[in-house]
Amino acid sequence: MTTRLAVIGAGPGGYVAAFHAADAGMQVTLIDADPNPGGVCTFRGCIPSKALLHAARVLDEARHAEAFGVSFGKPSIDVDKLRAWKDAVVKKQTGGLGLLARARKVKFIQGRASFVDARTLSVETSAGEQKVEADAIIIATGSRPTTVPNVSIESPKVLDSTTALELPDVPSRLLVVGGGYIGLELGTVYAALGSKVTVVEMTDGLLPGADRDLAAVVAKRMESCAEAILLETKVTSVRDDKKGLSVAFEGKNAPGGSQVFDRVLVAVGRRPNSNIAGLDRTKVKVNQRGFIEVDAQRRTAEPSIFAIGDVAGDPMLAHKASHEARVAVEAIHGKPSVFEPRAIPAVVFTDPELAWTGLTETDAKRQNIPVEIAKYPWAASGRATTLDRPDGMTKLVIDPETERILGVGIVGVGAGELISEGTLAIEMGALASDLKLTIHPHPTLSETVMEAADVFYGESAHVYKPKKSKI
Ligand code: FAD
Secondary structure, three states: OEEEEEEEOOOOOHHHHHHHHHHOOOOEEEEEOOOOOOHHHHHHOHHHHHHHHHHHHHHHHHHHHHHHOOOOOOOOOOHHHHHHHHHHHHHHHHHHHHHHHHHOOOEEEEOEEEEEEOOEEEEEEOOEEEEEEEEEEEEOOOEEEOOOOOOOOOOOOEEOHHHHHOOOOOOOEEEEEOOOHHHHHHHHHHHHHOOEEEEEEOOOOOOEOEOHHHHHHHHHHHHHHOOEEEEOEEEEEEEEEOOEEEEEEEEOOOOOOOEEEOEEEEOOOEEEOOOOOOHHHOOOOEOOOOOEOOOOOOEOOOOOEEEOHHHHOOOOOHHHHHHHHHHHHHHHOOOOOOOOOOOOOEEEOOOOEEEEEEOOHHHHHHOOOOOEEEEEEHHHOHHHHHOOOOOOEEEEEEOOOOOEEEEEEEEEOOHHHHHHHHHHHHHOOOEHHHHHHOOOOOOOOOHHHHHHHHHHOOOOOOOOOOOOOOO
16 A cells, blocks of 8 residues: 555654644554554553552542541552553553544554565554555654563563553562663652652762752652652662562662562663664664654654654653654654754652653752752742641743743652743743742742742742842
């Protein structure tokens, strides 16, 4: 068959590209190994993890309510029902995407694609091989979990993010290898369900990449619900024996001798799926880290082939993939679109949530960019007090000369819902005074963004700073 556009991979990069292209009038074929569009994000990532995190949050909030006199008693958790609900959420989302593909007349082929040449794909389906010829091809094959030698051993007790989301059971002792966002989100789920969770992280802090003052708020809470957090420590080996998984550690906080866990979750990062059969028959270039090299339009070194999403570079986030999809499709359509966001938000859905967008304070220091920082502690927020969650902070990274907002970081409950105001401010070139002078509804957590801008001007009503004596 011949098509105007073939898209390999139907995650938030691939299916968004296919849908935009179909809406623009192109004939589109979308290929994925899964039975419906959705990709890692919807089948094995963002969506199932957030469904389980919602359950974790309900459990934690119910426990927390005792602080203000509301008790529900000991929760009873039906793991089979929880798993079935999570699966139903995934089915609803992916089924809906399947319907949307059909409504747009996108031809969806379930199978694995490989390259015959720069314009021809071979798709291995359950009914045999199918050839697809296309004027343009978008590679949106995503990424897969990184494995660690001697740790990711062949054992059903050793999990990666995919198998951990299947929720096989609630282990009494779980070791999470990796203190990044996937490890902490899944660790949060299992801890809420009753597992004793230990997190081991090679670097000196959780959530490497986030500003330390913001990550510290999450770390403090994690410390209170985890059995142990072992920083500057790594796992050297995992052995499956009758008692469970025997784990040996080395490093600053390594426990003496080996420790036994019921399950080990390896969450140390993700690798791009650029190892597509036949890709070497094209001019597409793959860099040393395994990412496909693309230009500002997401075009590869082979003019008819584009690459978007996790396979095309960091940050490996669903919304970055979807935005690139828009750019690539517009480029194929002959428009002068380029991928040049000023800010890509990132959210860690732990409790509390941590979100940032634009320039972080850490990156400003690393790149010698002069910035002024304004912080508003949530202990001063009326809304945070009513929620009994003063453990939060809103932080603005501001250009001292122009007073432009360069970055925003928020830690606290619901930070993920609040960060978009920051992204909009950065994209619109807003000044700190724009945030200060925008009336925010009271009492809401969104006021902390306005109040952080007030702090920048030394005008916050709720943060008192004695004036320096002028004498
Ligand atoms: P993917 O979603 O990875 O989809 C690629 C698809 O291509 C897959 O379906 C795969 O089967 C298919 N494929 C690969 N090779 C072939 C081939 N040769 N032929 C046919 N099909 C092929 N991101 C966020 O923004 N927010 C979150 O909250 C979030 N949470 C996450 C939680 C977890 C546990 C994980 C693992 C990831 C999470 N992510 C999150 C990351 C997010 O899932 C990815 O950034 C996003 O899915 C990338 O989209 P993509 O379109 O590049 O590819």
